[in-house]
Amino acid sequence: MLRIPLLRLDPDLPLPAYARPGDAGLDLLARHDVVIPAGGGRALVPCGVAIAIPEGFAGFVQPRSGLALHHGVTCLNSPGLIDSGYRGELKVLLVNTDAVADFEVVRGERIAQLVIQPVEHVVLDVVEELDGSHRGDGGFGHTGR
DSSP states (O other): OOOOOEEESOTTSOOOBOSSTTOSSEEEEOSSOEEEOTTTEEEEEEEEEEEOOOTTEEEEEEOOHHHHHHHOEEESSSSEEEOTTOOSEEEEEEEEOOSSOOEEEOTTOEEEEEEEEEOOOOOOOOOSSOOOOSSTTOOTTTTOO
16 A cells, blocks of 8 residues: 655645545545636635655546536546645646536535556657557547547
């Protein structure tokens, strides 16, 4: 099990936690109340903690499916990448895609999930051409709708 140092910036806010055994993402909580306007309104919501992710790992902030399904609220830059060298407060950039209803984020509410994963650095080798593959250069929508 990977141990990650956490600095609590708001002692009254519960710590990020897994909702159930076996879950991949730690639930991140809102540090402040904020209203996100309908029709694409955005808010950068602080989470009240800072962490020290070890080298060789990264954090990925991902939306909560219930907020997206029931309220049209999701993470704008998903997944949000937290590099191992970052030591500031974790914040989540939320967007409200609902056309008519503002969304009120309440302090302590679960707003996103944090997944910690190993990452590998690569060395890029410049070549004259790439090996062929079945897919080739087929990109967006190349297999149909």
